[in-house]
Structure formats: C-alpha cells, structure tokens
Amino acid sequence: MHHEPPAPRLRPTLPSPLQPADDERFARRGVRLLLKRDDLIHPDLPGNKWRKLSLNLAAAGGRAVLTFGGAYSNHLRATAAAGRLLGFPTVGVVRGDELAHRPLNPSLARCAADGMRLHFVDRATYRSKSDPDVLSGLLSLFGECEVIPEGGSNALAAQGCTELGRELRGRADVAAVACGTGGTLAGLAAGLGPGQRALGVPVLRGGFLGAAVRELQREAFGGPAGRWSLDERFHFGGYARTPPELHAFADDFEDRHGLPVERLYVAKLLYALTTLTGEGAFAPGTRVAAVVTGTPP
Ligand SMILES: *Cc1c(COP(=O)(O)O)cnc(C)c1O
Numbered sequence: 328m329h330h331e332p333p334a335p336r337l338r339p340t341l342p343s344p345l346q347p348a349d350d351e352r353f354a355r356r357g358v359r360l361l362l363k364r365d366d367l368i369h370p371d372l373p374g375n376k377w378r379k380l381s382l383n384l385a386a387a388g389g390r391a392v393l394t395f396g397g398a399y400s401n402h403l404r405a406t407a408a409a410g411r412l413l414g415f416p417t418v419g420v421v422r423g424d425e426l427a428h429r430p431l432n433p434s435l436a437r438c439a440a441d442g443m444r445l446h447f448v449d450r451a452t453y454r455s456k457s458d459p460d461v462l463s464g465l466l467s468l469f470g471e472c473e474v475i476p477e478g479g480s481n482a483l484a485a486q487g488c489t490e491l492g493r494e495l496r497g498r499a500d501v502a503a504v505a506c507g508t509g510g511t512l513a514g515l516a517a518g519l520g521p522g523q524r525a526l527g528v529p530v531l532r533g534g535f536l537g538a539a540v541r542e543l544q545r546e547a548f549g550g551p552a553g554r555w556s557l558d559e560r561f562h563f564g565g566y567a568r569t570p571p572e573l574h575a576f577a578d579d580f581e582d583r584h585g586l587p588v589e590r591l592y593v594a595k596l597l598y599a600l601t602t603l604t605g606e607g608a609f610a611p612g613t614r615v616a617a618v619v620t621g622t623p624p
Pocket residue numbers: 373374375401402478480505506507508509510511512589592593620621622
C-alpha cells in the first residue's frame with residue numbers, strides 16, 4: 328500500500344508566524360522580543376508536537392502508533408488527534424491506575440474521543456516502559472505498532488524540530504523554548520544558523536535535562552549540534568507547579584499582548600525571558616524569539 332507523507336493531508340501552518348511583541352520591559356533594555364507562534368501550527372495538535380511527530384508518523388507509514396504519557400500529556404493528545412485526522416490507530420499507555428483516572432479528565436477524554444485506546448499502567452510498570460519485556464508485553468496486547476517514547480522525544484523528533492531552527496535563521500539572535508524532555512531544544516539548536524544560539528528553560532526540576540539533550544543530539548545528529556544552554560531557575564517548583572506569582576505574570580502578559588498564555592510551559596518561558604532581560608543578560612540590540620509551544624487547554 329502506498330502512503331503519502333502525512334504533512335500535506337494535515338495542512339499544518341508552516342513556517343509558523345513570527346510576530347514582534349512590543350513590551351516595555353524588553354524595549355527599556357534595547358531587546359526585541361519576538362513570538363514564534365508554533366501554537367498556530369494546527370488547531371487540533373498542541374504546539375510543537377506536530378514537529379516532533381511528523382517524521383515519526385512518516386516512519387510508521389500508516390501503521391498503529393503506541394506511545395506513552397501522563398494523564399495531562401499534550402503528546403498523547405497530539406498523537407490521538409493525528410491518528411483521527413490521518414486515519415491510523417493509536418494506543419496511549421497512561422501512567423497511573425485506571426480507577427484513579429475515571430471519569431477521564433478533559434485531556435484523556437479528548438484522546439478517547441479521537442479514537443485512542445487508553446491503557447493504564449501502575450507507576451512501577453510505567454517507569455520500566457523501555458524494558459524489552461514490558462514493551463513486548465504491550466505489543467502482544469495491541470499487535471504490531473510503531474512505538475514512540477514518552478513525550479514523543481526520539482531522534483526523529485529532534486530531527487523534525489530542526490525545521491523550527493531553520494525557520495528562525497537570520498531572524499533572531501537567541502531562540503528560547505520551554506523544555507520538558509528536551510527534544511524540541513535538541514532540534515531547534517541543530518537547525519539554527521551561525522551566530523544564533525538556543526536557550527532552554529526546563530519546567531521540571533532535577534537538573535537531568537542537559538544530559539538528555541546531549542543524548543538526543545548524539546542519536547539524532549551523531550554528536551553535539553548548534554549552540555545551546557539551559558537556565559534551570561524557572562521551574563517554579565516542578566512540573567505542573569504554577570504558583571500565584573506565575574499566574575499573575577501570565578495574566579498580565581495576556582493583557583499586554585492578547586496572547587493566550589499556556590501555564591505549564593509557555594508562562595515559565597516568558598517569565599524567564601522577562602527576568603533575564605531585567606538582569607541585563609541580553610546585550611542591547613539582541614532579538615529574542617520566544618517559541619510559543621502551546622495554547623491553554
Ligand atoms: C511538550 C511541550 C513542550 C516541551 O517539549 P519537549 O520537546 O518535551 O522539551 C513545551 N511546551 C508545550 C506546550 C508542550 O506541550
């Protein structure tokens with residue numbers, strides 16, 4: 328059977344728009360803030376997830392896709408939506424007991440409505456999900472599938488995200504992105520041109536992200552690719568921790584710019600860039616592109 332590449336049938340908006348944001352906190356320091364609107368790539372696929380999925384789906388060639396995520400995973404939602412739009416079966420392996428997740432939260436309910444088969448596993452099993460025995464157990468339950476890791480981050484995902492960097496060539500000096508698994512940052516940095524650098528803002532605590540990005544770049548590009556660094560100060564306590572100070576910042580940013588600010592990732596990125604600019608981290612004249620990787624649910 329012949330398979331078209333998935334992108335034309337999905338009609339993603341690519342390259343995503345790059346919009347200047349007039350913000351006095353940046354202007355005062357001579358810094359130009361730009362918003363790279365990856366949230367506008369596709370209405371049904373949250374943000375950067377399309378870039379990470381596209382080469383993986385091409386490799387799957389229309390076969391079923393099995394992947395992993397937490398109960399609020401944007402990656403699971405994107406995979407389920409792609410499955411519905413492109414007509415391939417999807418299986419989502421979800422961390423946590425099924426009983427604890429019934430009734431389904433809105434994110435998992437969307438996955439189910441898009442036709443994703445949800446399979447709940449306890450935390451210990453979830454942790455050992457890359458163990459060959461656990462994996463073959465899953466495949467014997469669901470049949471032959473293309474397996475995509477948690478968060479969608481593998482070599483193909485990082486390669487898919489190089490396009491984000493290429494779209495920004497010549498248009499920014501610093502390209503900044505919020506990081507979960509680091510797959511987007513790994514590809515972004517590799518796609519940028521000479522004289523540009525990427526900045527990652529981890530939203531999880533733990534300080535493991537630098538090693539994860541290096542490993543992804545080794546798998547995807549054979550070694551280090553592009554200039555990148557991390558600022559680990561802006562996780563606000565960890566994944567999905569959104570204290571009132573962060574919400575206040577995000578509400579204010581929405582008022583100033585009319586941009587709906589997703590709170591788990593994008594708000595932490597914008598907060599980080601505003602703080603760094605106030606600290607004088609960017610020389611006057613620097614163009615800073617903030618990658619808007621998602622929209623509020
Ligand atoms: C998944 C996600 C990210 C992080 O992407 P990684 O490649 O896992 O680092 C950032 N922002 C949003 C909105 C996301 O859904």
